[in-house]
Amino acid sequence: MIPAAFDYVRASSLTQAIDLLRNDPDGTKLLAGGHTLLPSLKLRLASPALLVDIGDLAELKGIEISETGIRIGALTTHAELFASLPLNEQLPLFRQAAGLIADPQVRNRGTIGGSLANADPAADWPAVMLALQAEIEIAGTSGFRTILARDFFVDIFSTVLEADEILARINIPRPTAGTRFVYRKIRHPASGFAVVGIAIALRLSQNLVSEATIGVTGAANHAFVGEDAADFLIGKTLSRENIDQAARLLSEATECLSDRYASADYRANLIQVELKRALLALTP
């Protein structure tokens, strides 16, 4: 399969890339890892006039760990997130989630920024970012703006990004000491994407849940925070009954997708199963 012809510019600065996007917002696409874009070009699902390769932009690379939090450049690959020791010392959730994405060769090219900006409803990182209460840093014509991950995803393949904006970095606040994390998914056997995926950050004090954030992917039009279920768990033990009730609440609050992989009813059931398994994995 051969993509339709396009112009190509290898951007040498973020400003240049933004200017090119602004010149022709409808006809221009950014190229990072290319593992969603190139297949869609080959299938002629997209035929942009211009590809702007942002692969050289150093300001979009790297993982920085400080006292206050973690900063991840949008071009960081799944493989880098899997392998980074300092990152996984703080948040082993990254290794757990990255290891469940696609396969080794795809992880060597695909980027976290590309995954988030593409907003595939079945992508893994969105759920993880929600559980970690991440903030997305966006570069545009008038500088940078930030938005919480929970406000970033709008619909299927749709985010708050404007046509002349670039997802630049992800900022993750340092979690409270003692917070435990998990990411689990029902993996589609062919695509590797999440039919349903659940990420949880949870803290217990004296066997009672003191903090809980639940990120869900695969189930609905876009990744979302399971607020009712998390609120319900606060102040409670992780007993069988409480876990069952949280799972029911999460499932009831979700308007589930129905597609050729899974019906809405099946997904509503999978949400319950996966939330229970995820909470059991966090039970000491």
Add this chain to the structure above:
Amino acid sequence: MSTREERHTVTFEINGARKTVAAEARRLLVHLIREDLGLTGTHVGCDTSQCGACTVEIDGLAVKSCTVLAVSAEGASITTIEGLTPGTDLDPIQAAFHEHHALQCGFCTPGMVMSVRQLLKDQPAPSEHDIRRGLAGNICRCTGYHNIVRAVESLASKGEQS
């Protein structure tokens, strides 16, 4: 003719040799490698980044060359299956595949070998589970996986890697 069909000059190193070629922006790396450079050991299987038959190394990382633009290879160092040994000798991974009958039709073999290189770099002594996970991006349509796993296990136990 629109500027979209213009050819871009790309310079990279492949199997130790420096090359400068002209390629349309839409040209996929695998087509450049096979058709322009004549290195036909890298195969096109599914063409949708599932099967791994097109796996090559770019800057030391195994990638699917059907899903990389040739123009993105500017400045890169690429290794294909032809670059593992000079002439017709077998490198240790190829020899292990031969020894353990780890190929039937052979179509997936170059991609498998390139992925095994990455696997053994990351995990010099992988378990069977590690091997199967490490080769998850490569499909053998003959379903001859057992002997591929055995070939890799033989390299792990001897601590050999290329």
